[in-house]
Amino acid sequence: MYLYDTTLRDGTQGEGISLSVEDKIKIALRLDQFGIDFIEGGWPGSNPKDMAFFERIREIPLSHAKVTAFGSTCRPNVAAAEDDNLLALIASGVKAAAIFGKSWDLHVTDALKTTMEENLRMVADSVTFLKQNGMTTLFLAEHFFDGYKANPRYALRVLEAAEEAGADWIVLCDTNGGSLPTEIYDIVKSVKESLSTPLGIHPHNDSGVAVANALAAIQAGAQQVQGTINGIGERCGNVNLISVIPNLQLKLGYHCVSSEQLQELTQLSRYVAEIANMTLPNNQPFVGHSAFAHKGGIHVSAVMRDPKTYEHIEPQNIGNIRRVLVSELAGQSNLLAKMEELEIDLSLEREEARQIIASIKEREFQGYQYEGAEASLTLMLLEAAGKMKNLFTLDSFKILMEKASVRAITSEATVKLSINGETVHTAADGNGPVNALDNAMRKALENYFPCIAKMHLADYKVRVLDENGATAAKVRVLIESSYNGEKWSTVGVSTNVIEASWEALADSIRYLLWKEGCETSDIQPPAEARVGIVNH
CATH class of the missing domain: 3.20.20.70 (Aldolase class I)
Structure with a gap:
């Protein structure tokens, strides 16, 4: 042909x-x-x-x-x-x-x-x-x-x-x-x-x-x-x-x-879409992000026994991957399959698995959505198994916004973090409150974790969860980040869009540090990064 x-x-x-x-x-x-x-x-x-x-x-x-x-x-x-x-x-x-x-x-x-x-x-x-x-x-x-x-x-x-x-x-x-x-x-x-x-x-x-x-x-x-x-x-x-x-x-x-070329089909599709600046539908046949995604517990259980039960071809033949979604519809099969997919080696007893599933369902009831934020789900699973190192914690942050009649609105964020026993206090401007917060957090962390400088925010979405709440409604923030060609998504939920954004931003960085294998003992910041406010 x-x-x-x-x-x-x-x-x-x-x-x-x-x-x-x-x-x-x-x-x-x-x-x-x-x-x-x-x-x-x-x-x-x-x-x-x-x-x-x-x-x-x-x-x-x-x-x-x-x-x-x-x-x-x-x-x-x-x-x-x-x-x-x-x-x-x-x-x-x-x-x-x-x-x-x-x-x-x-x-x-x-x-x-x-x-x-x-x-x-x-x-x-x-x-x-x-x-x-x-x-x-x-x-x-x-x-x-x-x-x-x-x-x-x-x-x-x-x-x-x-x-x-x-x-x-x-x-x-x-x-x-x-x-x-x-x-x-x-x-x-x-x-x-x-x-x-x-x-x-x-x-x-x-x-x-x-x-x-x-x-x-x-x-x-x-x-x-x-x-x-x-x-x-x-x-x-x-x-x-x-x-x-x-x-x-x-x-x-x-x-x-050739068979080897056919395995590049998914990448070819996404490569052309990227150059053409178009968004591919998740449900695009064969190559879509959801083409081999399984959500229902019965489906997942069957697929784990024999993929042919719910897959018309082997996804690897065209360069796609099987994905197991963990949501309020999940069962234990979903959770175990997700851990295997994410290569997380957790030995969970059935009761522990049920507790995690219950936690996921409760959080999704609150507005979280993990099928679209797999990085946040990964962190949640690692924390449940006691395998997630807390490399930094938030002490506080402040946002200052100013609108003058003759100038465009300006945003400034100050962030105070605890990193390896040290307190780091930084400030940064941005073209909006979330961007300023992101810049300030990066400034605080980049001296300790240089890889953060190569991480980029690829997409930012806000969804109102309770339309009846008007401006006081709970919102869900989904952030997509990229690093060396890899992309991942994180989620945050709050009645305050800034707080929800902080949660998603922090998860995004924590996920990168986990992927990069960062350890607390590896942190060796320069002396000038340990004290005071870093000028912006």
Whole structure:
């Protein structure tokens, strides 16, 4: 099975998606490493950014993928050799070109405003011209399934014109995304019997069945699938290659990439999402954070005996992990599985386990949420087993905020901590009270634990738990932190948002120090850090 990625072109037509030239280069390199066969870089004749990408990528050797330029057939009544769009494809310097042409008679007469015969000439002339210039040529039959349903004979004549001109691939496009899997299967099977050129499928997701349509087309004889990473694209998006690839390889027996490359699927999905500045849904199939998360006690108990009871594949095959959620629905199985998952070696008797579960349920009743704050849960389990060292404690903190009529509001926090028997008193400014508190706490601790300087706050969320309480309502603060590529979440709950934030911030640092294996005896601060207020 051949994989054709159009994230860098079709994907960028999605609302809110914008990639710089450097972004596109990074994604192209990652796609090549993953084993994608064709990487569509853009439309050279449409904008300077795409031409800049093709100029840059020429200088970078790829190990597997063939960079492809996208364009259209020549214009009506213009010879292919004189068409600026086709000349731009050749000037891009790539060895493969994908050109789309009309296969729906409605588009020929109403959109192109030309005749059916002239459209056939445009297809044949364009493919011939690109082949004469030594390019691997893919003909994309735009709106093919709508065209076939409206006028099957003409739609096939368009494909035959491309085949006779020497196209290497003929790709059938469900451009409006309105077809259903049964229609896709029947039409692709019929086309397969009429042509000898290998077929590809290019479905869109407007009906929510793009993945099913791609699989149906492949089972009917298509040998190439065109889509994007995470399904980004215009309107409802393109088919999601992240879902198509494991379905093809693990369930239908097709070879797409090596087993080692398939294990990079989850990281590929998250890498592209990060560059595109998009948030992946937790429940995204295969690679989502919740794709292999188990919450109900009965489910967890069964999964721990045999994962096949509630998992359709082994998560490690596509680079994801199994997660056990501990919440008010948890039983002892959840707790024991969570300790195993977190590699916490606790030998708890059944009564101890029940006490911890009861504590978790009580705290969740108060508003804590541990399934979204696994770092806080880890600390809670360690403390219950007496294995958590108390490296620092809070003596007090104060927040000062000032708003002057001619100045923006300013925030200052002072923090007094006890660290290894020493009292450290620091102050810091911030662009808000929580930021000031974070800065002051870091200033107090960084001299003792230098690793804190490399820890960053990645996300901060506040949730009101009691809407009837108005401004006095209890709130839950969730903080996500990152360090050397790893991320973790912590939680705090209070009727005071600052106190809840402090709890989550402190847990975040305590978790990092536990991960780094910090010991009380290791603390050796410089002499000037032991006394007084550190100026800010």
